Amino acid sequence: MDVLANRTLFVxxxxxxxxxxxxxxxxxxxxxxxxxxxxxxWRFIGIWYQRWLPGKILLYALxxxxxxLLYQQHLGWLGRDPGTSLFMxxxxxxxMEVKRQRDIYLIAYLAFIVAASQFLYEQSMFMAAYIVxxxxxxxxxxxxxxxxxxxxxxxxxxxxxxxMQALPLTLIIFVFFPRVEAPRxxxxxxxxxxxxxxxxxxxxxxxxxxxxxxxxxFRVKFTGTIPPVASLYWRGPVFSYTDGKRWTQGRxxxxxxxxxxxxxxxxxxxxTLLMEPQDKPWVYALxxxxxxxxxxxxxxxxxxxxxxxxxxxxxxxxxxxxxxxxGQLQEDEWVKNTQMPGAASPKIRRLIADLQSxxxxxxxxxxxxxxxxxxxxxxxxxxxxxxxxxxxETFLFxxxxxxxxxxxxxxxxxxxxxxxxxxxxxxxxxxxxxxxGGFLEIRxxxxxxxxxxxxxxxxxxxxxxxxAVAPERIDQTSYFQQQFGYELAQLVPRRNLQGSFEWLKTTxxxxxxxxxxWQRWVINYHSANQLKFLxxxxxxxxxxMIYWLIAGIAVFTAVLSGYLFRQRQKPxxxxxxxxxxxxxxxxxxxxxxxxxxxxxxxxxxxxxxxPELAGPVDRITGLFIRYRYGKKPSGKDLSxxxxxxxxxxxxxxxxxxxxxxxxx
Amino acid sequence: xxxxxxxxxxxxxxxxxGKSLQVRLAVCCLFCKGHxxxxxxPGVGKTTLAHTLAIxxxxxxxxxxxxxxxxxxxxxxxxxxxxxxxxxxxxxxxIFNQMVLADEINRSTPKSQSALLEAxxxxxxxxxxxxxxxxxxFFVIATQNPSHQLGTFxxxxxxxxxxxxxxxxxxPDHQAERELLKGLSRRSLIEKLTAHMSAxxxxxxxxxxxxxxxxxxxxxxxxxxxxxxxxSPDYAAGLSPRAxxxxxxxxxxxxxxxxxxxVLPEDVQAVLPSVAGHRLKSGSHDxxxxxxxxxxxxxVF
Numbered sequence: 001m002d003v004l005a006n007r008t009l010f011v012x013x014x015x016x017x018x019x020x021x022x023x024x025x026x027x028x029x030x031x032x033x034x035x036x037x038x039x040x041x042w043r044f045i046g047i048w049y050q051r052w053l054p055g056k057i058l059l060y061a062l063x064x065x066x067x068x069l070l071y072q073q074h075l076g077w078l079g080r081d082p083g084t085s086l087f088m089x090x091x092x093x094x095x096m097e098v099k100r101q102r103d104i105y106l107i108a109y110l111a112f113i114v115a116a117s118q119f120l121y122e123q124s125m126f127m128a129a130y131i132v133x134x135x136x137x138x139x140x141x142x143x144x145x146x147x148x149x150x151x152x153x154x155x156x157x158x159x160x161x162x163x164m165q166a167l168p169l170t171l172i173i174f175v176f177f178p179r180v181e182a183p184r185x186x187x188x189x190x191x192x193x194x195x196x197x198x199x200x201x202x203x204x205x206x207x208x209x210x211x212x213x214x215x216x217x218f219r220v221k222f223t224g225t226i227p228p229v230a231s232l233y234w235r236g237p238v239f240s241y242t243d244g245k246r247w248t249q250g251r252x253x254x255x256x257x258x259x260x261x262x263x264x265x266x267x268x269x270x271x272t273l274l275m276e277p278q279d280k281p282w283v284y285a286l287x288x289x290x291x292x293x294x295x296x297x298x299x300x301x302x303x304x305x306x307x308x309x310x311x312x313x314x315x316x317x318x319x320x321x322x323x324x325x326x327g328q329l330q331e332d333e334w335v336k337n338t339q340m341p342g343a344a345s346p347k348i349r350r351l352i353a354d355l356q357s358x359x360x361x362x363x364x365x366x367x368x369x370x371x372x373x374x375x376x377x378x379x380x381x382x383x384x385x386x387x388x389x390x391x392x393e394t395f396l397f398x399x400x401x402x403x404x405x406x407x408x409x410x411x412x413x414x415x416x417x418x419x420x421x422x423x424x425x426x427x428x429x430x431x432x433x434x435x436x437g438g439f440l441e442i443r444x445x446x447x448x449x450x451x452x453x454x455x456x457x458x459x460x461x462x463x464x465x466x467x468a469v470a471p472e473r474i475d476q477t478s479y480f481q482q483q484f485g486y487e488l489a490q491l492v493p494r495r496n497l498q499g500s501f502e503w504l505k506t507t508x509x510x511x512x513x514x515x516x517x518w519q520r521w522v523i524n525y526h527s528a529n530q531l532k533f534l535x536x537x538x539x540x541x542x543x544x545m546i547y548w549l550i551a552g553i554a555v556f557t558a559v560l561s562g563y564l565f566r567q568r569q570k571p572x573x574x575x576x577x578x579x580x581x582x583x584x585x586x587x588x589x590x591x592x593x594x595x596x597x598x599x600x601x602x603x604x605x606x607x608x609x610x611p612e613l614a615g616p617v618d619r620i621t622g623l624f625i626r627y628r629y630g631k632k633p634s635g636k637d638l639s640x641x642x643x644x645x646x647x648x649x650x651x652x653x654x655x656x657x658x659x660x661x662x663x664x
Numbered sequence: 665x666x667x668x669x670x671x672x673x674x675x676x677x678x679x680x681x682g683k684s685l686q687v688r689l690a691v692c693c694l695f696c697k698g699h700x701x702x703x704x705x706p707g708v709g710k711t712t713l714a715h716t717l718a719i720x721x722x723x724x725x726x727x728x729x730x731x732x733x734x735x736x737x738x739x740x741x742x743x744x745x746x747x748x749x750x751x752x753x754x755x756x757x758x759i760f761n762q763m764v765l766a767d768e769i770n771r772s773t774p775k776s777q778s779a780l781l782e783a784x785x786x787x788x789x790x791x792x793x794x795x796x797x798x799x800x801x802f803f804v805i806a807t808q809n810p811s812h813q814l815g816t817f818x819x820x821x822x823x824x825x826x827x828x829x830x831x832x833x834x835x836p837d838h839q840a841e842r843e844l845l846k847g848l849s850r851r852s853l854i855e856k857l858t859a860h861m862s863a864x865x866x867x868x869x870x871x872x873x874x875x876x877x878x879x880x881x882x883x884x885x886x887x888x889x890x891x892x893x894x895x896s897p898d899y900a901a902g903l904s905p906r907a908x909x910x911x912x913x914x915x916x917x918x919x920x921x922x923x924x925x926x927v928l929p930e931d932v933q934a935v936l937p938s939v940a941g942h943r944l945k946s947g948s949h950d951x952x953x954x955x956x957x958x959x960x961x962x963x964v965f
Contacts, residue, residue, distance in 0.1 A: 573881070576965055580965075595960065595961060595963045595964070596933075596960050597964060598928060598929035598933060598964050599928070600928060600930045601930055625926075625928060626926075628881050629879045629881060629882055629926045629927065629929075630877065630925075630926045631877040631925060631926055633879075
């Protein structure tokens with residue numbers, strides 16, 4: 001069958017290539033993607049209208065156009081994006097130049113490279129499944145080339161079998177192949193890639209629309225019970241300095257001071273925290289962490305920081321207690337946390353005086369402020385009006401609407417105005433429990449800001465003014481989810497809402513649980529984790545790893561090939577083995593038995609060329625036929641056959657071919 | 665018995681010159697109780713072959729010339745009112761003969777074709793609810809013109825399958841042609857022919873053919889051939905199980921004719937073109953070209 005004229009094969013191959021390139025349209029410049037698909041479609045049409053395919057000159061022009069486009073889009077050749085684009089362009093141009101079967105192989109290999117390059121951009125489980133799927137389609141195309149078979153279904157099945165057979169080897173290589181961490185400059189990462197997360201400053205008045213992103217921030221898996229949702233405060237950056245509008249971290253930052261917590265009380269919670277990539281070294285520990293792994297350290301504000309590169313997914317072990325006492329406040333800390341942008345206005349002083357009247361303790365004062373928020377028609381919104389000038393005063397006396405940052409900032413301002421040390425803490429609050437995987441997911445939408453007040457004898461105490469205004473923001477699972485549910489309620493008929501929503505929720509949780517395992521066990525299996533994992537199996541060091549890798553591959557190959565050989569080798573009958581010896585002897589004369597040649601025909605051919613061999617050849621052939629095809633094969637015939645074949649001597653240097661040539 | 669067969673074959677070779685392979689195949693077909701289809705242009709000796717075989721085998725022989733207005737009753741016979749007995753009496757048609765030559769079968773309408781082919785398959789004829797068995801041995805040689813000729817109703821594949829073998833006679837070679845031109849007319853030679861075999865002897869041979877031994881090793885090869893035709897893209901459809909049985913029977917008969925009590929791969933290969941040629945759909949119409957890839961690619965061992 002002429003492979004090059006096989007339309008089914010081409011349709012199949014081109015479809016596979018189209019599928020492979022499809023996800024690249026997400027991250028490569030669209031002119032290049034359009035160029036690729038134009039050529040692909042052109043080639044598609046060319047299957048039926050050969051003469052519409054470009055000639056040599058046009059092909060040169062196309063190549064030049066493609067490369068020019070590439071350079072113009074990427075302004076260079078090196079790096080991840082130009083490299084991927086180069087492969088795509090090369091693949092599309094090679095499609096136009098299929099002259100031999102070899103070209104099809106080349107195209108298939110190029111397509112495999114393009115498929116693999118997807119992982120430079122996205123490593124999700126979905127993408128992995130997709131790549132496996134398109135690779136199997138591509139493999140099926142190669143099966144079609146080789147099996148002289150145009151049956152798509154059979155080819156796909158074969159390709160799947162091949163992939164399945166490759167699976168054990170893949171696992172061995174995945175586990176044991178030494179991970180090499182590429183130097184950062186080799187990663188060709190796009191430096192402009194923005195990673196969302198908390199910021200290192202807070203300016204509530206300048207935000208009028210807080211975007212809620214469903215993007216994952218981190219995941220937490222508790223080893224024991226999960227604390228109540230209302231007490232899940234994941235501590236992030238602490239803001240102690242304000243200029244009236246903007247809140248930033250204090251000047252004495254970093255590890256200059258070792259924080260001290262005088263005592264921990266109550267239940268101890270152990271958990272594993274899997275941080276998503278971010279651009280800051282912040283690790284959001286549950287308030288208040290008591291033990292943590294070595295790669296972490298705590299700054300003076302009790303915030304956890306990591307020594308690892310934060311732009312990679314990483315896992316940490318922590319222990320936290322919900323009840324704690326931070327003890328005494330240092331002098332400089334006191335100053336830092338009572339800092340004011342200027343003297344408070346008379347209006348605010350009057351309010352403070354109002355709220356402070358008759359109180360004996362700081363706690364009572366805080367309680368009054370909370371009541372003030374609750375009773376004076378303050379409301380919670382994600383779309384507050386802008387408060388450009390004097391935001392605290394505007395918020396407290398005019399707009400009275402805002403989200404957590406407004407409340408936290410105003411609350412701390414009021415405390416400081418009353419000369420009580422207070423500060424704003426940002427981080428995340430709550431989380432969604434994934435019931436399938438048993439872990440909490442904390443999303444960007446769970447970002448929160450609250451306040452801490454230093455109280456004598458109790459240390460830093462957390463107060464969440466937002467809870468006074470919108471308790472559901474804190475108590476319930478995720479405010480975002482409520483909003484999401486609310487929107488859904490308007491779209492879906494009320495009757496079905498409960499059921500379908502539950503179903504949707506379960507599916508989502510199942511998926512996220514799978515994704516968690518994928519991230520944790522597959523993507524996060526980098527060199528450190530690999531060494532750790534293998535060390536737990538008793539395999540330490542790179543040498544041992546390589547030995548295991550080689551041994552694993554060798555054992556697997558041996559087992560598989562042994563199985564295949566056993567399958568291939570039918571219980572060979574002895575006569576056939578003897579006859580094979582005969583054929584081998586005769587082959588030395590230049591007469592090789594053909595695949596479809598029977599023993600008699602072969603004997604006839606030998607005799608016609610060298611009649612002097614007629615005697616032994618006839619005898620051997622006769623005995624063989626009688627034993628193999630006869631009615632009652634006897635062992636005697638077999639031993640006779642053996643003897644006859646052993647006796648058969650072909651003189652060295654004897655060549656039937658040479659001899660027959662001498663006849664002419 | 666084998667001297668008898670050899671005498672018969674050499675006698676036939678004297679009548680049909682230079683076609684000894686085709687004659688052998690035709691006899692082989694007869695020995696394994698199959699029907700034969702000869703496909704060739706007019707005048708190459710199809711009728712002569714059929715007639716010669718019939719006389720040599722001692723069978724009574726009838727020729728039916730198929731035309732476009734031939735009716736089924738012209739083949740199988742009809743009930744005719746008998747005035748003396750006041751009953752309908754069945755007058756058997758030409759098919760009630762041991763050897764029937766259906767000449768130019770593809771010139772008649774499908775209706776008449778199927779009347780013949782049904783009789784071939786069932787070995788009996790049913791007219792007006794009454795079943796009449798056909799004589800034994802019963803052997804049909806059908807000839808057909810190449811289907812690209814005008815005025816033909818090509819036999820569908822399902823009916824081609826009823827014929828165990830299809831052979832082509834082809835032009836005689838130079839030597840044979842010369843002898844043919846120099847010698848007496850074939851008609852007069854046939855008239856002088858005498859039977860070399862009786863119906864009883866034929867049925868003994870047919871029984872002995874059945875008893876020819878088939879080893880597992882040979883069945884491996886046979887199944888290899890069948891499997892190849894089913895997966896190879898050279899053929900639109902592979903050999904059916906019935907075709908496989910036909911191939912085995914023909915190979916047995918061939919082995920018997922070469923005086924062997926066991927089938928060899930060479931026997932299968934010898935009958936393969938004529939048994940499989942008309943059952944496989946391929947670009948070519950030449951039986952040998954059709955099966956060439958099988959002979960080349962299917963390993964014997």
